[in-house]
Amino acid sequence: GVATLGASTIRTDDVGANDVAALYGICEAALPGPNDPPLADMTPKQRSRRESQLERTWEALTEWLIAHPSDEERSASATHRGQFGTTALHLLCKLPDPPVDVVRGIISCEKDVASWQDSNGWIPLHHACANGASREVLGLLCEAYPGGRVTQDKRRRTSLHFAFFRGQVKGGTSKGGRSFAEGGTIGSKRALFGCEGQGGDDGGEDEMAGIVALLGDTGAARLPDENGMLPLHYGKFGLLRIAHSVPRGPDR
Numbered sequence: 001g002v003a004t005l006g007a008s009t010i011r012t013d014d015v016g017a018n019d020v021a022a023l024y025g026i027c028e029a030a031l032p033g034p035n036d037p038p039l040a041d042m043t044p045k046q047r048s049r050r051e052s053q054l055e056r057t058w059e060a061l062t063e064w065l066i067a068h069p070s071d072e073e074r075s076a077s078a079t080h081r082g083q084f085g086t087t088a089l090h091l092l093c094k095l096p097d098p099p100v101d102v103v104r105g106i107i108s109c110e111k112d113v114a115s116w117q118d119s120n121g122w123i124p125l126h127h128a129c130a131n132g133a134s135r136e137v138l139g140l141l142c143e144a145y146p147g148g149r150v151t152q153d154k155r156r157r158t159s160l161h162f163a164f165f166r167g168q169v170k171g172g173t174s175k176g177g178r179s180f181a182e183g184g185t186i187g188s189k190r191a192l193f194g195c196e197g198q199g200g201d202d203g204g205e206d207e208m209a210g211i212v213a214l215l216g217d218t219g220a221a222r223l224p225d226e227n228g229m230l231p232l233h234y235g236k237f238g239l240l241r242i243a244h245s246v247p248r249g250p251d252r
Helices: 022-029 044-067 071-078 088-094 100-109 111-115 124-130 135-144 146-150 159-163 189-193 201-216 231-245
Strands: 002-005 008-011
Touching (some): 022 071, 022 088, 071 088, 100 135, 124 159
């Protein structure tokens, strides 16, 4: 059979039940294509299709976990590295709002993977912050690897730097797309606080406050990136971009 998700296709008869790349393949197939718009910019039909694809991904990952109870097999699959040194957990954290139980299940396959850096120096927590994962998911990643809150990538950025632009991509970081953390741009207050789909701006700001508390009480707030910018500078930069983008009324 063929399962199509995003711009990728997995032939289920090509990926055997014992193939260590199968878990990675499920996550990779769900990444949006480089030309796919963010979820917030999709038409209702596109959004519905994308949400259905993601639901099928969560179901496929749950089914995989049920079908593979062996600790040895789970560990081998969870530690498989693909493109750019990523694992299934890295890719799962690149997807929008992954369910807590699915993330918990993948972490349980091999907890140490939460500390692994990809070719950009990103651990799964970096990806989760940049792509709008829930505070509960971020908490699971921090529990699995407490040191992740102060882990810096190759450009010396922590997850807290990325958190100020959580939700900006909202459809998940694509294979070729870029979030602000990777050099893209930010467009709105809702993007800055990750408010899309969370019941309004107030709820999103409460969520953001909780995330800052989770990530910032370890000294991460005082760690500058390669340009000397603290996480707070990223937040102020986003708010300035928003302020300048708001249409001004006529002078009085």
